[in-house]
Amino acid sequence: MKKEQSQPLFHLFKNRITWIIxxxxxxxxxxxxxxxxVGSTYISPIEIWGHFLGQGGGEYDFTINMLRLPRLILAFLVGAALSVSGLILQSIIRNPLASPDIIGITAGASVGAITFIVFFAGTISISWLPLVSMSGALVVAVLVYLLAWKQGVTPIRLVLVGIGIAAAMKAFVMMMIVVSETAVTTKSYLWLTGSLYGATMKDVIGILPWVVVFIPLAFLLARTIRVLELGDELATSLGVNVQVIRFSLLFVSVVLAGSAVAFAGGIGFVGLIAPHIAKKLAPNVFHLLVPIAGLIGGLMVMVSDLIARTAFLPLDIPAGVFTAGIGAPFFIYLLYRNRHM
Amino acid sequence: MNPLFRKKYKWIGLIISFLIFLFAFMLSLSLGQTSISVSMTLDAIFHYDETVTEHIIVMTSRLTRAIVATIIGCSLAIAGAMMQALTRNPLAAPDIFGINAGAIFFIVFAATFFSVNSLVHYMWIAFIGAGIAAISVYVLGSLGSGGLAPIKVVLAGAAISALFVSFTQGLLVIDEQRIQSILFWLAGSVAGRNLDMVLPVLPFILAGIVLAMLLGSSINVLLSGEDVAKGLGQKIIVLKIMIGIIVVFLAGGSVAIGGSIGFVGLIVPHMVRGLIGPDYRWVLPYSALFGASLLLFADVAARFIIMPQEVPIGVMTAFIGTPFFIYIARRRL
Structure with missing residues (x-):
């Protein structure tokens, strides 16, 4: 008995999955x-070490504590949220090409956020922004789901309806931007492209609860995803209520994507690529895919933001441009790989 | 059976469509921030008097605007109809294929890095961008078994568009001063164009429209199946390449003039086929008239919704087009 229990554990540590993590x-x-x-002022790793140990006269308090650290943590959290959101979405839609940006969830969050920035930014506290943007994402997700409903929801219909709704949402965002004043335009446009510029600890604390609650939830739900991937008929015959499970997974995915968009704007393609890299690295271990995908997504956004803010100093390019630059060619590769689908 | 499926009534239908188009054109001339009566509008056209303010409004800003809307509406609708025939895919259209996004990215790129600012250059750059996007989506969508399945094409188009859109956004964020003006153009607009800007593009668009009309019966043969078409001695490859070139001219030209105006190319051919049947000799001229009318009506509505400002017309067509897109997606799949 003891041997049987220790066997998987032993296996786990021998396994390459452990090494991957x-x-x-x-x-x-x-x-x-x-x-x-790195950045406009260089701080050597040793000085950073000293800073965190409380040595040094606190000369880097501002650069590290106020500028770089919050931005870094936010990048990681946003990336992890987007990646796990995409992982779930790809599994429920059973289409390797689905991601929150392609089926309109990100666009829905953008509509919420842009409406807020244009109309209420002066009058209502900015701390409502995430909630508004998340509701936008949720409304769009429900809308897409309902419109794709025809005696149940098939993955293909969900994707197509999503793309249609995404177009309408983008049109709406475009209208809001065009009719608003120039100052607001530039601000909202920067935000739309996905930027971590000016991230503060307040942002980090704002997104943290969502990520901390919903990524573990995704981890717990991961087992049912496995069953869903067998196909609707088979899953139903195994006693799984397909529509309920699919909807709750969709909900988790939407909350994660919505919170990411609320704090960092539309950083595209992370939700598409990161899960794929995770699956490639760790095939056949679905329950561990959630943390692996989360780590990869977080790393992707961190690296993109690092390049975006340092490569063209003093310009601070939105990180979203870089994720798209890596993501879109990858998507094309995926289309090619899945050409027989 | 729908009476419009019979030939005799198709002529009558075409004449009625033309009258509807004329009506839309007149509305576009007379309605707006200053509404001008129909008789005054006619006066302005036939007995132009430059001391009358209304006449000047009609003949300068509104007439150009109506002509631009007509050209773009015609081109996009025909381009959409041709693409749907070429790919045998109900969801094919210039914007779905990423053609708009491709043309726009190339124009913004050229404007940012090579300071290109003449419309003639814009036009050629738009053609190149449109061509590259169209070919990539066509190739990506037709790879593998099952050929150009709607889902594959739509996804490929969404990816290519997303790629071009985020690169365009990246360029625009660097160049803050121009965001506002370029954005309005990006969102699709038929306002503020003068005829000098349209003239260089016009020959290509007209050639595209005329060629398209001539290809009607060949497209019918193509639609009856490639084997049948080959059996009847059609040079399939030549026909397909010609359709491709026409689409690039029409869609690329439209983007160069009006920016990204979506969904016209998607919905109009469906409306037309539902009304008069699948005969492309008729589908193409009907699409041209319907496309022009749709864009004219949308443009008139765009002036009223948030007066005194205007909704970009691309936004209008997206709002009209989305429900339709979803309807087709639901019905076909």
């Missing part, structure tokens, strides 16, 4: 150090 954590550590040290 460990090396991802190592990457995370390295990227963190690099991101904290």
């Amino acid at each position: 460990l090396s991802l954590l190592a990457c995370l550590f390295m990227v963190t150090i690099v991101s904290l040290s």
